[in-house]
Amino acid sequence: MTTSPLDHPTGADLALAAATAAAAVLPSVEPLMAAGAQPGNEHVTAAFSGAAIAELEGARTGRIAVLVGEELTDALAASPLEGLDLAAATQPALDAVAATLGVAARAARTVDLDLVVSDLGADFTVVPLIGAGIAASILIQDHLLDQPVDVAAAPVAAQPEPTAAQQLADTVVDAAPPAPAQPVTQPVAQPVAQPVAEPVAQPVGQPVAAGGSVTPLPATRGIEMLHGVDMEVTVELGRTRMTVRDLLALTPGAVLELDRAAGSPADLLVNGRLIARGEVVVVDEDFGLRVTEIVDDARAV
Structure with a gap:
């Protein structure tokens, strides 16, 4: 039986530090926060609409990936500038992950969601990035987390008490692909200090109103999330x-x-x-x- 790097604090801390660095530069309307590392499986892509993968070079080689929701892919599709694709938009985030791992990332490439798991292999770690919902996820091959790396340069902020969205992130990779039309009620998400309503069947990355309906984002906000993307x-x-x-x-x-x-x-x-x-x-x-x-x-x- 093989052991995951998540069995060792160093691997989990490194994955969380890498995802935290990526969250700071990944295009998003809402600020993103890394919600905790967990083992990946074949269902990890079910809640997302786009993916990019980068090869790593340096002291360690391997692959890392980022999964994004409809918010970013729709903004890219609506952009008036041609030549701006998902790989270009997520390159800074992948570069940030690579830098935290002590290596460099090559030019990213956009891949079909169905190919992400096979491109990474059987053993990889997932760190969901939480905004108004699960907006993205960072995927890192496990062998890249095996060796200790000084994460002092990218410290992980203290995590607040988990919200319902974070509790959802803790189980998202173990869940089967969601049913297409049935809203899901969370009977266990009872308010402790403040009432929280986070239905799990809402589209990834969309703000959720108290009644469970999805609040559409204005088109201008979708374009604004691309303002920090570098272009040649x-x-x-x-x-x-x-x-x-x-x-x-x-x-x-x-x-x-x-x-x-x-x-x-x-x-x-x-x-x-x-x-x-x-x-x-x-x-x-x-x-x-x-x-x-x-x-x-x-x-x-």
Whole structure:
């Protein structure tokens, strides 16, 4: 019988510290909190709508993953900026997990939910991230938690008394996929200090009203949760085409003629998509761009 790293405080503390670091940078409308590490199983993806996985490199190699709910995937689908996918949006969270483990994460890739468990293997640990509900989960292969790592750089905050949402997180990976239409009543969730109403059959990451109905999030709030996501921005002066022979013949001092006249505006591209044009300027001895035109979808070429 194999033992899980959760049998040792070091493994559980490390997983919780890694998930806490991820919670601080994962896009979310509500602040997220790591709810406690637990062994993963084949049902872990049932409550989520998207997943991203990253390979780790460094002193230890392996895989980590993040599962997200409809709140984030819907915001990505509604984003006016192309090229922003789940892997890009969750890369900072995966980087934070890797840094806590003492390694580095490679570029993340979006995967189908059905493939997450097989990609991670049989032994992995899950840490749910709680907001208004279970908004996300961090998955870490168990062997990455076997060796002690100094978690002082990412201390885990003292955990308050568990709410009904946290109690739900303690059992979510052991539950079978939820029934599609039946609301579930929690007879055991009696109020201790303050009344709490957290029906378990609500969509992940959605605020829940006292009567059990789901309060839809305004579309603008969905976009706002992406405000902290990094995107690659490029300023392009012009382009040209060359043969392989000419490319191989390039030497220092060679001059290339571009397809842009002198004085023409430069293009501002976000993840390869043209969104603006402007004038090249110098700011504190560095090049900059003064935006003079915003390009809409109909005019972008």
